[in-house]
Amino acid sequence: MAYEEEKKKLRGSICPVITPFTESGDIDEKTFVELINWQIESGSHGISVTGTSGEPSSLTIAERKRVMSLAKETIDGRVFFTPGTGSTNHDETMELTKYAEEIGADAAMVIVPYYNKPNQEALYQHFKTVADSVEIPIIIYNIPGRSAVNMEVSTMKRLSEDCPNIIGVKESNKDFEHVNRVLLNCGRDFLLYSGIELLCYPMLAIGGAGFISATANVEPKKVAELYNAWNDGDIKKAQDLHFELMPLNDVLFKDTNPSPVKVALGMMGKITPKLRLPLGLPSAEIQEEVRKTLLDLSILSEETAVG
Template sequence: MEFKGALTALVTPFKNEGIDEDAYRAFIEWQIESGIDGVVPCGTTGESATLSHDEHKEVIRICIDQVKKRVPVLAGSGSNNTREAIELTRFAKSAGADGALMITPYYNKPTQNGMIAHFKAIASEVSLPMVVYNVPGRTGTNLLPSTLGRMAREIPTVIGVKEATGDMKQAARIVEECGEDFTLLSGDDFTILPFLALGGKGVISVISNIEPAKTHAMCAACQANDWKTARALFYELAPLNRAMFLESNPIPVKTSVALMGKMEPTLRLPMTPLSVEHLATLKTVLKEHQLI
């Protein structure tokens, strides 16, 4: 399966200290019915950092079972611990994931060569398409386009990148280094339109948790060279995009999904509930877009 168009970085519903499986299955079903192009369980938006290993695997398993191959599942299975990443990726493959979203190692800040070695080690143990996730704001290290180009040439299973620097020069350089067949995905909803104009294939999206149909439609319009429609949707969604980052992701988006009645607003520490001031702003924006 190809990873293109709008892929939702799924929020993970919690209930009674555990995973709310019923809410999660219903949420995934709504996403598919709304026309989403793919789903990503256990990313940053899914609060993967606060999931136990058993919970992480359970969230991936539930997602794959609910999707039943109707859209691609790109399972978050990365870690700053190479052995842990291998374990989680091996599970994702055994569970039936179509690919793995692999964050660059965080906190330990490897060199560019260290990142190449990390992904080579994973690929040597598990043969599964990998989309590398570059988000320096969270990891402290930027995966350079030249390094990504080496990885694309030397590691056949590295087929794409979720690029979350917001740097259009870096995005363009990735296309230069890796070629137009390489899967460049925006990692920020603010950059969907320029990324696709540069040759990107789509987005791993936060906003599509609450607006899956319009996010899909925007990506589809870009792919059809209907830039007028794409621009209109991009600017229509802009206020919602800003609202999703009133506080650290996924606090606003999970609050939004809860206000829409799709799950409980439960977050795990160190994520805390949206402030009263920001909650009022969020509700205003959601009402203006007729989501609540």
């Protein structure tokens, strides 16, 4: 299987949808379905769940599977679906990736294991074992700020050569030299997605396939329009949207993701802004910054603001 069709399809603005909770801390399935439908209606090209924004380390394996299956059922083929299936535990990663294939996900996003700090050879063996166990396309999720280890380009190149179903990477990596070298070494058809909000537009310019931006949770239409503008050759519009979104990108990362995102969605009346411990809501000062930014960008009005 060459995965050429998948490489053509899996492009655009992929929203890493948050996992909403009720006040009692249970998964709010009704709200989750509403969020996915809103994303699709707003123009997002793809949906991801149980990535960083979905608080996967706060979910049980059974809960992660439930979120994945409910998302797949709700999407119903309208856009592509790439759930996060990685974990700090190898066997759990295998189980969740096989489950993503079982329910018919378009690809699985597998994070570089966090906390463990594996060396590069161990990373290679982990990802190769996972990739060899399934036929579903695999997108590496490289996020050194959270995992405390960076997958080096040489390791990524080995994996792209040895595992045909490893077709791309989400780079939450602020080192722009590194992401340039990913495409140079892994091939220009290797799918490169930005996971850094301020690099969403720049990565398109070097041949990126799109982005997986937490900001899309709050402003899906404009985040998707940025990709559409670039894809249509309207560089001026893409640049304008890049700079227009910067204040929102900045404020949504004033505290650990997805805390400010959930605050924003709460103010918009979309969710109950609840996180599971050990994560918690940001300070009152940051919450006020979020509110002001939403008002300044006309995402909220004084009349519609909640809380």
